[in-house]
Amino acid sequence: xxxxxxxxxxxxxxxxxxxxxxxxxxxxxxxxxxxxxxxxxxxxxxxxxxxxxxxxxxxxxxxxxxxxxxxxxxxxxxxxxxxxxxxxxxxxxxxxxxxxxxxxxxxxxxxxxxxxxxxxxxxxxxxxxxxxxxxxxxxxxxxxxxxxxxxxxxxxxxxxxxxxxxxxxxxxxxxxxxxxxxxxxxxxxxxxxxxxxxxxxxxxxxxxxxxxxxxxxxxxxxxxxxxxxxxxxxxxxxxxxxxxxxxxxxxxxxxxxxxxxxxxxxxxxxxxxxxxxxxxxxxxxxxxxxxxxxxxxxxxxxxxxxxx
Numbered sequence: 001x002x003x004x005x006x007x008x009x010x011x012x013x014x015x016x017x018x019x020x021x022x023x024x025x026x027x028x029x030x031x032x033x034x035x036x037x038x039x040x041x042x043x044x045x046x047x048x049x050x051x052x053x054x055x056x057x058x059x060x061x062x063x064x065x066x067x068x069x070x071x072x073x074x075x076x077x078x079x080x081x082x083x084x085x086x087x088x089x090x091x092x093x094x095x096x097x098x099x100x101x102x103x104x105x106x107x108x109x110x111x112x113x114x115x116x117x118x119x120x121x122x123x124x125x126x127x128x129x130x131x132x133x134x135x136x137x138x139x140x141x142x143x144x145x146x147x148x149x150x151x152x153x154x155x156x157x158x159x160x161x162x163x164x165x166x167x168x169x170x171x172x173x174x175x176x177x178x179x180x181x182x183x184x185x186x187x188x189x190x191x192x193x194x195x196x197x198x199x200x201x202x203x204x205x206x207x208x209x210x211x212x213x214x215x216x217x218x219x220x221x222x223x224x225x226x227x228x229x230x231x232x233x234x235x236x237x238x239x240x241x242x243x244x245x246x247x248x249x250x251x252x253x254x255x256x257x258x259x260x261x262x263x264x265x266x267x268x269x270x271x272x273x274x275x276x277x278x279x280x281x282x283x284x285x286x287x288x289x290x291x292x293x294x295x296x297x298x299x300x301x302x303x304x305x306x307x308x
Contacts, residue, residue: 004089005110010047013114014085015039016107018049018124020161023068024077026181027119027152027159034149035117036082044114047085048078049107055091066214068161073185087111100130104138115145122148154178171217171274183224183270186213186251190262200288202295204237204252207267218249220275222298225255226268232258235291235298236269239278256295273301 017035021028032048039046054065069077075086089095098106103125107113116135124130130138136146152159159179167175168184176184188207205225209215218239225234232255240249253269275294281287 002106002110005087005106008085008087008111010045010085010112013042013044013112014047015042015044015115015117016047016049016111016113017117019119019122020051020054021048021074021078022054022161023164023180024074024081025159025161025164025179026154029081029181030152031117031119031149032078032081032083034147038115038117038147039084042114045084046082047087047111048083049087049089049111050074050078051091052088053091055096064212066165067212068164068180068184068214070187070210070213073187085111097126100125100134101138101142103130104135104142104144108142108144113144115139115147117147117149119151120148121151165214168214168216171219171221171277173216173221173271173273176216177272183272184216185268185270186215187266187268188251190265190267192263200284200291202235202254202288202291204254205262205267207251207253207269209251215249215251216271216274219277220294221271222273222275222301223253223269223271224302225253226270227255227258227262227265232256233299233302234269235275235294236271237278254291254295256299272305 015035015038017031035048036046050071052071054067056063056065071088075088078086104113104116116139118132118135120132122132124135132146132148139146157163164176164179164184167173167179173184186207186209188209190205191208192206215238219237221236221238223234223236225232234256235254237252238249253267275297279290281290
């Protein structure tokens with residue numbers, strides 16, 4: 001971790017926030033807006049220290065915590081909010097053994113930290129000893145400020161990565177989009193498939209995502225697909241293809257108004273809305289007819305979104 005910090009040499013003092021920031025959702029954005037605003041007022045650089053792996057996954061290896069965003073996505077989203085520095089750190093057992101005092105001292109030494117902006121439930125250091133109160137006391141002693149930003153609430157509930165994972169598990173893309181402030185995105189390379197879609201008249205691209213990527217519940221979704229600098233309306237099926245006796249869970253994307261070989265390409269999709277659950281059809285013909293209805297419904301949803 002120290003070696004990672006040594007890669008950064010800020011030209012002046014920094015105002016930092018620390019956390020995973022998985023999803024970079026509306027709650028995160030509220031905190032980041034406060035961070036960048038206060039940093040500008042104080043002529044400091046704004047910085048986000050983000051953990052490559054969630055601390056829970058390190059401290060409790062049996063805990064499977066699906067992630068909403070890759071490190072690359074997180075970095076891009078954070079920088080789009082005007083953050084000057086994004087500092088990924090690898091959280092490991094040695095890191096977890098640091099006291100809050102040791103950690104903030106490292107931040108002061110390597111990142112020229114002059115202040116922290118945190119949420120009310122934030123804690124750092126061994127045994128989560130560095131909460132808002134103890135960090136404020138440390139700040140008085142060591143010469144840095146601590147500001148606590150209250151969490152964002154929507155419809156009476158706190159916006160959180162956990163709430164977004166819950167919405168995804170229900171296929172509730174509207175709630176997930178509302179909490180994220182944008183559509184949920186999946187990215188991966190196009191891999192070979194069974195090519196049953198070709199036989200049905202709807203050729204699909206199968207995308208392979210990382211094993212720890214959070215996925216919505218199985219079903220059919222109205223999506224936008226991004227290939228290079230082009231976007232396409234699309235329909236995406238996530239599931240085991242029960243009409244063909246099931247199997248490995250796949251992500252199959254049918255791109256409207258597209259004809260080409262994109263095997264090996266990087267494809268991203270944004271999930272706009274849930275259309276229906278996976279159904280086992282009595283014949284491929286019945287499935288093909290349903291896909292035609294799915295495409296028309298997806299077109300309607302995506303056209304409304306683009307004009308709304």
